[in-house]
Amino acid sequence: MAWNEPGGGKNDDPWGGGGRGGNQGPPDLDEAFRKLQNQLSSIFGGKRGPGGGGGGGSMLSARLVAIVAGLALVAYFLGGFYQLDEQERGVIFRFGELQEQVAMPGLRWRPLGIDEVTPVNTTRVRSEAHQALMLTEDQNIVDVSLTVQYVVADPKQFVVNVRSPEESLKQATESALRHTVGGSTMDDVIGQGRAAMAADVQGRLQEYLEYYGTGINVLTVNLDRGAPPREVEAAFDDVQKAREDEERFVNEANAYAEQVVPEARGDAQRVLQGANAYRDQIVARSEGEADRFKLLLAEYSQAKEVTRDRLYIDAVESVMTSSSKVLMDVEGGNQMIYLPLDRMGTGRAPNPQALNGSPDMVRDIADAVIREIESRADTSTRRPR
Amino acid sequence: MSTRNMILIILTVIALALLSDAVFTVKETERAVVLRFGALEQVDIEPGLHFKIPFADQVKIFDGRVLTLDSESQRYFTAEMKPLNVDAYVKWQVSNVPLYYQAAAGDEFNARQRLEERVKTGLRNQISRRDMYQVVSGERDEIMRVLTDELATVMNEEFGVDVLDVRIKRIELPSDVSNSVYQRMNAEREVLAREHRARGREMAQGIRADADRRATVIRAEAEKTADQIRGEGDARAAAIYAEAYERDAEFYEFTRSLAAYRNAFSSKDDMMVLDPSSDFFKYLTNQQGGGGR
Numbered sequence: 231m232a233w234n235e236p237g238g239g240k241n242d243d244p245w246g247g248g249g250r251g252g253n254q255g256p257p258d259l260d261e262a263f264r265k266l267q268n269q270l271s272s273i274f275g276g277k278r279g280p281g282g283g284g285g286g287g288s289m290l291s292a293r294l295v296a297i298v299a300g301l302a303l304v305a306y307f308l309g310g311f312y313q314l315d316e317q318e319r320g321v322i323f324r325f326g327e328l329q330e331q332v333a334m335p336g337l338r339w340r341p342l343g344i345d346e347v348t349p350v351n352t353t354r355v356r357s358e359a360h361q362a363l364m365l366t367e368d369q370n371i372v373d374v375s376l377t378v379q380y381v382v383a384d385p386k387q388f389v390v391n392v393r394s395p396e397e398s399l400k401q402a403t404e405s406a407l408r409h410t411v412g413g414s415t416m417d418d419v420i421g422q423g424r425a426a427m428a429a430d431v432q433g434r435l436q437e438y439l440e441y442y443g444t445g446i447n448v449l450t451v452n453l454d455r456g457a458p459p460r461e462v463e464a465a466f467d468d469v470q471k472a473r474e475d476e477e478r479f480v481n482e483a484n485a486y487a488e489q490v491v492p493e494a495r496g497d498a499q500r501v502l503q504g505a506n507a508y509r510d511q512i513v514a515r516s517e518g519e520a521d522r523f524k525l526l527l528a529e530y531s532q533a534k535e536v537t538r539d540r541l542y543i544d545a546v547e548s549v550m551t552s553s554s555k556v557l558m559d560v561e562g563g564n565q566m567i568y569l570p571l572d573r574m575g576t577g578r579a580p581n582p583q584a585l586n587g588s589p590d591m592v593r594d595i596a597d598a599v600i601r602e603i604e605s606r607a608d609t610s611t612r613r614p615r
Numbered sequence: 616m617s618t619r620n621m622i623l624i625i626l627t628v629i630a631l632a633l634l635s636d637a638v639f640t641v642k643e644t645e646r647a648v649v650l651r652f653g654a655l656e657q658v659d660i661e662p663g664l665h666f667k668i669p670f671a672d673q674v675k676i677f678d679g680r681v682l683t684l685d686s687e688s689q690r691y692f693t694a695e696m697k698p699l700n701v702d703a704y705v706k707w708q709v710s711n712v713p714l715y716y717q718a719a720a721g722d723e724f725n726a727r728q729r730l731e732e733r734v735k736t737g738l739r740n741q742i743s744r745r746d747m748y749q750v751v752s753g754e755r756d757e758i759m760r761v762l763t764d765e766l767a768t769v770m771n772e773e774f775g776v777d778v779l780d781v782r783i784k785r786i787e788l789p790s791d792v793s794n795s796v797y798q799r800m801n802a803e804r805e806v807l808a809r810e811h812r813a814r815g816r817e818m819a820q821g822i823r824a825d826a827d828r829r830a831t832v833i834r835a836e837a838e839k840t841a842d843q844i845r846g847e848g849d850a851r852a853a854a855i856y857a858e859a860y861e862r863d864a865e866f867y868e869f870t871r872s873l874a875a876y877r878n879a880f881s882s883k884d885d886m887m888v889l890d891p892s893s894d895f896f897k898y899l900t901n902q903q904g905g906g907g908r
Contacts, residue, residue: 326642328662404784405704442681461801462801465801465804483818483823494829502837502844506844509847511848520856527862556886558890
């Protein structure tokens, strides 16, 4: 769409419709400019009247210009102030060119439109966390969590060298971490190797970041967690339990040993004491009996005949008294004598008093005898004659 | 005068327009070329404020920082035909500005596409030559170094782009393969657990058996010593007896026999059938003690 269409009164020409002459109506721009000028002059007490659209209207009051210019300058000056926090440093670009100096915290001034200042926080410790499953050297899978703490050391580099430096850090972290884990065994990751691995990751990460020129300084890298993945957690826990079981079995056996051996020693002591007691007892008894014999012997030596007789008769008397005896004088020939030894030999002498003493017993015996007789009579009558 | 005004305004506006088009800034983070009527006029412009011929000269600006291409995860196969999902990132930068403009028409997208293709091809080549251990651990560094070098050469010649670094991020197993890895891990753990428990039981057995053995030995030793002690006792008693009884052996026989008779016949159940002619009864039938046969 052309600015000036042929034959039309269209008047979009930004240059004010040059070449058409004033009679076709003054350009709107001119009109507006004049109005503005008049308004300004009326505010500032210009001596021109509203009708001064003639030669006077095209003359700009020097004073007006000066005042406007002054105001613009003041506004420009005031607008150039900005503030930098204690934690921040300002990276300055003059017409886009990086300046050597870095703006320090406080109230600062820069020329608007010429200098641009990008504030960068250089003291706040930033943190990046990462957690994922990854492969180890021995082709196992582990679940690893890591935290990186970093700070912007060089604000100029941080702003200028790399597009999205913090994103770069994230990706570099992932690469370094997986690289390190990929070079370690699962036992290292799950067990004690994490501290060394964290140092390795930190070294790599710092190297990459410096190479890319991010201006970031890695403060610490912490491998918080290296664990078996959820799918195999139970099996790993069981191994731990198995280790504990192994210890427990051994402890129980030791406890058993601690109990059994002292018990045996106790028994051994007891047996030995018993033997000692036996020995002492038997020796004492023998001494006692020997002494007794020796004393008797001494007596005997004093009066052999008499002592002998005495001992003999005492002994036989005792024997005779205690046992049942039958004196048989069978001097004169071979008589046959009937000796019911079984009925004679009882220690209990027949005592008629005993029988009389229990009438119930007699009655019972009598009843039994009668019954017996009757039963015999029955069986005998039953038999056919 | 209106005409004068108009001329003034026109002049001012034209001046302003010319002025604004004659000045341009290049930021520290940018690279720029100036084209005069479409042809390259200035290249490698320093950051800052610059001037050009208005309207005739055109400025093309590119991001001059280190840029990152994050290549998406792709399946590759190792030398043993094992599948791996690998993704990588590339750090690159515009180095030869005019060449870059010519090759990519200043459109980053083109350069990225080309990088992406080459990275994938490169990875495929490197991975297919190696087995899984080498890819994951042994030669990971080398793979990246080779890729970086290869890509750097190509991209420099073709696109005027510096490839600083190619880094592998993730090497992962496809999920079905992961599952079999988990199964293997579980099985290995099971074996280990069983070993521990078996070892524990074995040691426990040993300790218990040893304890039992020691207990038995202690008891046996004690029995042996006890027997010795008892034997000692018996011997000493015998000696004592012998020493005493040998003083008068006959008398000993006499008294001991008498004691035996007492003990043997001590109850009424013992029945003795006696001949009155025995020595005990010598006074029974004869006051003087004769009698007997």
